[in-house]
Amino acid sequence: MTTSQGDLPVPEHGLLLTHFLTVRDVAVARRFYADVFGGEVVMEENPAIVKVANSWIIMNPGGGPTPDKPDVTLEVPRNGDRVSSFLNVRVADMASFYTHAVAKGAHFLTEPIDRASELRCYLRDPDGYLIEVGQSTGLLRGILAARPNGDGGATDGPVA
Structure with a gap:
């Protein structure tokens, strides 16, 4: 596989953020992130790199x-x-992401749940890594997720 420097996570200035995952089977993990998240395989292995939207996931044993x-x-x-x-x-x-991901074989812990500030659900990749998928809804109008004790405000993750 050939790659161009524009496909690799190489910043022109400053820095950029990538996420490294230790995986059992590089081919299985690479296929999951390419298929479920519509990623572009930049390198197949040693390490595998999949560009997903404006980020990169790097995988190696x-x-x-x-x-x-x-x-x-x-x-x-x-x-x-x-x-x-x-x-x-x-x-x-x-809704579109969830339908696409399920069709590609993703297994979610639950269907998307409306948390007032966002729609949110979780899935696991083939190695068991947890992935949160969310769509901001009420947050865009200043509505935060309720705290577990009911007093308003988000407590279990980023609000954006």
């Missing part, structure tokens, strides 16, 4: 320490029920 991260081992999630971070994807049309 796990492994032990390297000279630049001497005490760090990369591995896929062991338990998908406990997470410390997740990918947050914002869409313009939740």
Whole structure:
């Protein structure tokens, strides 16, 4: 596969943000992000890079320490029920995205839920990484998601 420098996550100035995932099977993960999120495969492997909208997801298998991260081992999630971070994807049309993703084989934890400030749902990728998909609705009119105790305001993630 050939790539052009314009396809790679290389900033012309300043910085840009990419997201790295440690994956079990690079081909399966690469296909998931390309198919479900309409991503463009920029590199097939070593590492795999998929450009999704205005961002890039970089995927490679796990492994032990390297000279630049001497005490760090990369591995896929062991338990998908406990997470410390997740990918947050914002869409313009939740219904269209949800229909497309399900048709491509995505499995959501629930259907989209109306939280007053946004429509939101979660899915997992083939390695168990949690992905939030949201569409701002009431937030655009200043309506925030209710706190679990009912006093208004968002508590469990970004509001935009």
